[in-house]
Amino acid sequence: MRPIAILLEYDGANYVGWQNQPKGDSVQKTIEVALGKAFGIDADIVGSGRTDAGVHARGQVAHVHLMTEANNIPLDKVSIAINTHLPRDIRVCATSDVDESFHARFNAISREYIYVIAKKESVFSRYFSWTPDLPFDPARLAEAVQIYEGQHDFTAVSKLNHDTRSYVCLVDHCQLEEHSDRFVIRIRANRFVYGMCRGIVGAALTIARGKIDLDTAREMLASGSRDGQAPLAPSHGLILNRVRYANGIFDDQTFY
Numbered sequence: 001m002r003p004i005a006i007l008l009e010y011d012g013a014n015y016v017g018w019q020n021q022p023k024g025d026s027v028q029k030t031i032e033v034a035l036g037k038a039f040g041i042d043a044d045i046v047g048s049g050r051t052d053a054g055v056h057a058r059g060q061v062a063h064v065h066l067m068t069e070a071n072n073i074p075l076d077k078v079s080i081a082i083n084t085h086l087p088r089d090i091r092v093c094a095t096s097d098v099d100e101s102f103h104a105r106f107n108a109i110s111r112e113y114i115y116v117i118a119k120k121e122s123v124f125s126r127y128f129s130w131t132p133d134l135p136f137d138p139a140r141l142a143e144a145v146q147i148y149e150g151q152h153d154f155t156a157v158s159k160l161n162h163d164t165r166s167y168v169c170l171v172d173h174c175q176l177e178e179h180s181d182r183f184v185i186r187i188r189a190n191r192f193v194y195g196m197c198r199g200i201v202g203a204a205l206t207i208a209r210g211k212i213d214l215d216t217a218r219e220m221l222a223s224g225s226r227d228g229q230a231p232l233a234p235s236h237g238l239i240l241n242r243v244r245y246a247n248g249i250f251d252d253q254t255f256y
Contacts, residue, residue: 001065004078005098006031007250008060011089012051013127013236018060019050027051027090031062034085041067048104048243049111049192054235056128059112059242059255063104096249104243110172112188112242113197114256115233119181129182130237134209138183141208142176145185147217148200149174155224157199159232167193167224174200184256186241201233 008031016024028045035043047062066078073081079092086092116129148157148171155167173188185204187197207217220228242255 001067001100003063003065003098003100003102004075005096005102005104005249006045006062006064006082006092007094007096007253008062009058009091009093010056010060011127012054012056014089015053017051017053017055018047018057024053027057027060028062030087030090031082034082035064035066037085038081039066046104048108049240051238051240052195052198052235055238055240056236057240059250059253060240061104061108061243061245061250063098063102094250094253098247098249102247107245107247108243109246110188110190110244111192111240112173112186112244112255113192114239114241115185115187115197115201116237116239117183117185117201119183125182127236128239130234132205136205136208137210138176138178138208140210141183141204143214144204144207144217145174145176145187145200147204147207147214147221148187152221153224154193154196154199154221156221156226156229157196157203158193158226159195159199160226161194164193169193169196195232197238198232198235199229201237202230205233206230 010027015027018027020026020029031045032043043064045062045064075095078095082092118125118129118131121131151170153167154169169189169191171189177184
């Protein structure tokens with residue numbers, strides 16, 4: 001077998017999420033079908049994380065084991081072979097040979113999401129950003145997102161998942177960036193739980209609109225309760241931007 005890591009980008013609008021589901025097309029299944037057509041294998045591909053329905057990725061990483069017959073195929077040809085059988089809303093950006101022990105999910109040391117808030121609604125960005133209907137204070141938003149830096153139990157800003165044993169995550173970066181036409185909330189953590197990024201953005205926007213103050217938001221986060229939880233931000237503004245590994249795989253690629 002030949003273990004390879006794959007760097008992927010995808011538009012999540014037409015998918016039920018990364019993970020295979022009983023109903024609907026998943027990104028994972030679509031890639032597995034493409035691998036079968038390209039290499040004649042029944043492959044299970046493992047991603048670094050499970051993006052939700054409608055969420056996009058610029059830097060998703062996955063691993064798969066190809067048959068030995070593919071050992072002599074150059075990596076660029078591997079990418080081309082897979083892309084040939086993928087729809088245009090999923091692309092293989094790069095591939096790399098890795099050790100047998102490499103695991104896209106368990107070996108990841110950090111994951112980074114970005115949430116894009118457009119300053120003005122546009123037909124050209126409507127699928128990859130959110131334009132809130134209600135006004136907010138950008139300076140207050142910048143303060144609000146920083147509440148979520150550090151190690152916390154993120155139950156209060158997440159969705160219930162019965163498979164999740166712990167909602168404690170270490171967020172080492174949660175900051176607002178302003179550009180000419182958009183705001184970007186960049187969130188980097190060792191792990192994420194279901195709905196966490198969208199929950200953080202939704203809560204921060206509630207603060208930025210003056211509905212709750214910073215101290216109340218801190219108390220709500222510390223409470224570990226979903227009571228009074230702000231609405232989650234829409235999925236189409238969220239992008240899995242980058243996944244980092246100790247071996248530096250794909251560090252030479254361009255991310256947002």
